[in-house]
Amino acid sequence: xIDLIGIRKSFxxxxxxxxxxxxIGKGETVxxxxxxxxxxxxxxxHLTGLLSPDAGQVIVNGENTGEFGAGExxxxxxxxxMLFQNAALFDSMPVWENVxxxxxxxxxxxxxxxxxxxxxxxxxxxxxxxxxxxxxxLSGGMKKxxxxxxxxxxxxxxxxxxxxxxxxxxxxxxxxxxxxVRLRDHLKITAVxxxxxxASARKIxxxxxxxxxxxxxxxETPANIDATSxxxxxxxxxxxxRGPME
Amino acid sequence: xxxxGVGRFTLLVLSVLSNWTAIFKSRGRLAEQMxxxxxTSLPLIVLTSIFVGAVxxxxxxxxxxxxxxxxYLGTAVGRAIMIELAPVLSALVVAGRVGAxxxxxxxxxxxxxQVDALECMGIDPVRFLVVPRVVAGLIMMPIxxxxxxxxxxxGAMAVSVIFLKVPQETFISGFKLFFRISDxxxxxxxxxxFGLILTLVGCDQGLGARGGALGVGRATTRAVVxxxxxxxxxxxxxxxxxxxx
Numbered sequence: 001x002i003d004l005i006g007i008r009k010s011f012x013x014x015x016x017x018x019x020x021x022x023x024i025g026k027g028e029t030v031x032x033x034x035x036x037x038x039x040x041x042x043x044x045x046h047l048t049g050l051l052s053p054d055a056g057q058v059i060v061n062g063e064n065t066g067e068f069g070a071g072e073x074x075x076x077x078x079x080x081x082m083l084f085q086n087a088a089l090f091d092s093m094p095v096w097e098n099v100x101x102x103x104x105x106x107x108x109x110x111x112x113x114x115x116x117x118x119x120x121x122x123x124x125x126x127x128x129x130x131x132x133x134x135x136x137x138l139s140g141g142m143k144k145x146x147x148x149x150x151x152x153x154x155x156x157x158x159x160x161x162x163x164x165x166x167x168x169x170x171x172x173x174x175x176x177x178x179x180x181v182r183l184r185d186h187l188k189i190t191a192v193x194x195x196x197x198x199a200s201a202r203k204i205x206x207x208x209x210x211x212x213x214x215x216x217x218x219x220e221t222p223a224n225i226d227a228t229s230x231x232x233x234x235x236x237x238x239x240x241x242r243g244p245m246e
Numbered sequence: 247x248x249x250x251g252v253g254r255f256t257l258l259v260l261s262v263l264s265n266w267t268a269i270f271k272s273r274g275r276l277a278e279q280m281x282x283x284x285x286t287s288l289p290l291i292v293l294t295s296i297f298v299g300a301v302x303x304x305x306x307x308x309x310x311x312x313x314x315x316x317x318y319l320g321t322a323v324g325r326a327i328m329i330e331l332a333p334v335l336s337a338l339v340v341a342g343r344v345g346a347x348x349x350x351x352x353x354x355x356x357x358x359x360q361v362d363a364l365e366c367m368g369i370d371p372v373r374f375l376v377v378p379r380v381v382a383g384l385i386m387m388p389i390x391x392x393x394x395x396x397x398x399x400x401g402a403m404a405v406s407v408i409f410l411k412v413p414q415e416t417f418i419s420g421f422k423l424f425f426r427i428s429d430x431x432x433x434x435x436x437x438x439x440f441g442l443i444l445t446l447v448g449c450d451q452g453l454g455a456r457g458g459a460l461g462v463g464r465a466t467t468r469a470v471v472x473x474x475x476x477x478x479x480x481x482x483x484x485x486x487x488x489x490x491x
Contacts, residue, residue: 045362048365048366049365050362050365050366070370073368074368074370075368077365077366077367077368078368080366082363082366084359084362084363085359086358086359088359088360088362088363089360089363090355090360090363091354091355091360101367101369102367102368102369105367105368105369105374106368
């Protein structure tokens, strides 16, 4: 469903992605792990078109996004949900409008109908009574859940999570993980998550891949990750200072 | 960096031009921005205009006494206010308030990924965020300048009557003596151009913000400086075009 082929990306003289190649199958949830600053979020931004590769291809549903114009990107993005690391809720809008903005902008649904849909999505993420609140009135965990409701508001085919549990307490993080698993199991959404939270990765992933030096240097399933023979993944999950990623 | 900035600004202007019809779908956001640019700026415009009129009268009287009869005080002050002072000073005040506000708001949205979130939802940030602000500036600046004209001329007349002992009838007859409606429309046309400039610059700097609170602060400062200088340059160019010698 999604193929990243030989992606290279530099910012100034700093090369962040250096020939990164990754395949994500339909309905699969792939978690990209790696040290801070290795370019995990940059990788995710290539999938949404927020960044363009210097070289390489991003193929979605067999189409090369490098050849997309604004209209094609708009059409693709209508099928994508994105959960940002810091939630990125719109401060000036109440929660229901944050969740329903895509519907208000892209459909002919009335505001009342969008309010109903937004309320249902908020119930899915266990936030039934916050429609009229503003983001500033919510806790960090509630913001993440609202952002998740926004990401699924238009029933996307693909959803991308950028550090979905970072900065949350363990209990709230577990609530978010369970929501992601529920989306994976019930809606069969194709998903890519980037995180360095191994507890979250084990819980939500079908497959875990490790990004290092701009490349994918290893992959494992959550079930086999503790017995992995890959030295990079072993060093990462054990949190060892010495190893191939020194 | 400067070339990047000019290029980015040009692309923004082109994008606004190609998206301007979206304003018909964004009436709610347009009304919000019109209130922000116009209604909430009005007290500040009224306050500054009182003193603009007052000081202009005082300075004009000081310069023409002994050379020009005081019955021409209303003529000189009125035309100076309508053609030059009300549009330019109002625009500078609004640039400091609204241009900076837009840069800070959009800059914060940019550095907190809210602008990226819009793009990920298939919503063009220029269409959604910039077009309502620019159209609000275009519509509300001339309206603010109408108020500025009225209040400044009122302030001018109050000073001339109370402190300079020029009778009200003399001031008004002087004001009417060379009054041309084209002076008013010229001032309002300038105001519309200044409204475009200060909102475009504020939005451009906001969307170009990088690097957290520091970047937003810098973008806000740059928005005020660039808008103010641009307004003064545009004022000269408009004067050259509209008031040929």
